[in-house]
Amino acid sequence: MTNERRVLVHPDKASLAGAVAARFITKTLDILDAQPVAHIVLTGGTMGASVLEAVASSPAHTSVDWSRVHFWWGDERWVPAGDAERNDGQSRAALLDRLDLPAENVHPFPASDSGISLDEAADVYATELAAHGVDGLTHPVFDITFLGAGPDGHVASLFPHRSGIQVTDRTVIPVRNSPKPPPERLSLTRPVLNASQRIWIVLAGADKASALGLALAGASRDEVPVAGIKGRRRTVFFVDREAAAEVPEELIAPDY
Known part of the structure; x- marks a missing residue:
């Protein structure tokens, strides 16, 4: 088993989204050829949605048996269901609502209007993860985890100089006083993300250059959280x- 870090550079955002979408379709087909189901973690943000829109617009996406794919999210904003800020809503609009997916294959985080507290919501999602755990794990083995990263190097809702990146005894954490609005969020923890078979981090724009450079240069995960994701x-x-x-x-890398 290899454990590699590669950087693939594309000319612009449109070609980037298209290339990632094509690789996602191909890799998902490969995964489903080797195992009965696939577990995929999605991310929010402009590029996260752009990749999913590119998947939806590709004729090749119909070759995937999506009924065998489970979708999760790396983090979520603690806002009401249907709020435009929710990552799951963006993902549904971009791709998931266009697929013939069983409802039980989509695993959104609880919403702020679900009648439970933020802490309880973290426990609910942890329970959902555990229900799909294998080989004694308290979470699925994610086949592909999509992530973005902020200009500050945050990944999911694990922010620099905050305790979240250091948590190792939980699968899901509540996040309060986030430096990026909204202030309350839910996030998978670093050990869960790092248990993924493949992590695909999609970044675009000059404002991401510094964080990416620092991460690849070996910066501390506490200062640049994306540096701790592998x-x-x-x-x-x-x-x-x-x-x-x-x-x-x-x-x-010249190619992947």
Whole structure:
């Protein structure tokens, strides 16, 4: 089993989204050829939605048996169901609502209007993860985990100089006083993310260049959380040319 970090650079956001979408379809087909189901973690943000929209617009997406794919999220904003800020809503609009998916294959975080507290919501999602755990794990083995990263290097809702990135004894944490609105959120923890077989981090824009450069240069995960994220088999940074501005040439892969 290999454990690699690669950086793949694309000319612009549109070509980046299209390339990631094509690889996602191909890799999902490969995964389903080797095992009965696939577990995928989705992310929010502009690029997260753009990739899913590119999947939906690709004729090749119909070749995937989506009924065998389970979708999860790396984090969520603690806002009401249906709020435009929710990551799951963005993902549904971009792709999931266009697929013939069994309802039980979609695993959104609880919403703020669900009648439970933020702490209880973290426990609810932890229970959901555990229900799909295998080999004694308290969570599924995620086949592909999509993530973005903020200009500050935060990943999911694990922020710099906050305790969340250090939590190792929980699968889901409540997040309060987030430096990025809204202030309350839910997030998977670093050990759960790092248990993923493949982590695909999709970044675009000049404002991401510094965080990416620091992460690849070995920055502390407490200062640049994305630096502490690494999949079991492979970690790929799919980036556009602007985001790659501070990546050393020797770390850029010619192909994947």
